[in-house]
Amino acid sequence: MIARDLLREITPLRSDCGRLCGRACCEVDDPSAGMLLFPGEERLYDNVRMVALEGFPRAKTPLLQCSGSCDRNDRPLSCRVAPLTPAFRRGAVIVEMDRRCGAVCPLMDYGMQALRADFIQAVREAAAILARDPDCLTFIRGLTAHMDHIGFALAQALLPAVVAPERPSALERAELEPDRPHSVAAEEQRDVQQR
Numbered sequence: 001m002i003a004r005d006l007l008r009e010i011t012p013l014r015s016d017c018g019r020l021c022g023r024a025c026c027e028v029d030d031p032s033a034g035m036l037l038f039p040g041e042e043r044l045y046d047n048v049r050m051v052a053l054e055g056f057p058r059a060k061t062p063l064l065q066c067s068g069s070c071d072r073n074d075r076p077l078s079c080r081v082a083p084l085t086p087a088f089r090r091g092a093v094i095v096e097m098d099r100r101c102g103a104v105c106p107l108m109d110y111g112m113q114a115l116r117a118d119f120i121q122a123v124r125e126a127a128a129i130l131a132r133d134p135d136c137l138t139f140i141r142g143l144t145a146h147m148d149h150i151g152f153a154l155a156q157a158l159l160p161a162v163v164a165p166e167r168p169s170a171l172e173r174a175e176l177e178p179d180r181p182h183s184v185a186a187e188e189q190r191d192v193q194q195r
Contacts, residue, residue: 003126007080024104055145086127
């Protein structure tokens with residue numbers, strides 16, 4: 001695969017990014033974790049299992065179970081592009097931060113500006129090559145839907161705490177602010193307006 005070859009040597013940072021996170025993406029303890037394989041890659045590996053994932057059009061998608069170490073030349077494409085991923089947005093294939101990396105990759109906190117420009121360009125070129133293959137394009141669309149599903153699930157879990165954080169009632173606040181009883185009515189009014 002030409003897309004894989006573009007990312008054989010180039011990495012997100014000039015130094016070993018595995019030193020930042022203790023090789024977290026290689027040493028995951030979760031037995032269900034692994035790297036999603038792009039169409040055709042499953043033929044290159046032995047320890048592949050098929051998994052059902054939300055958003056993918058196929059019933060099952062190949063997942064490589066990582067042993068924690070590998071020959072860098074044998075890394076799947078998902079490893080080579082991380083923490084980026086191709087995505088299908090507004091009718092085109094683009095490259096974006098892979099939200100599935102959020103739990104393990106410290107580079108996620110900094111976004112694409114933390115990554116080498118030549119790495120980002122190589123991932124963009126690989127994504128453009130993949131987009132020309134109908135099976136890979138279908139995979140990228142499914143991957144995008146899967147990531148959006150993950151983002152929606154995270155937002156649903158976090159949104160109530162962000163939109164309506166747990167606050168003391170107006171009476172409880174009045175007890176905390178005995179020197180300003182006149183402010184309680186104004187705060188109650190604000191509470192009513194925010195609901």
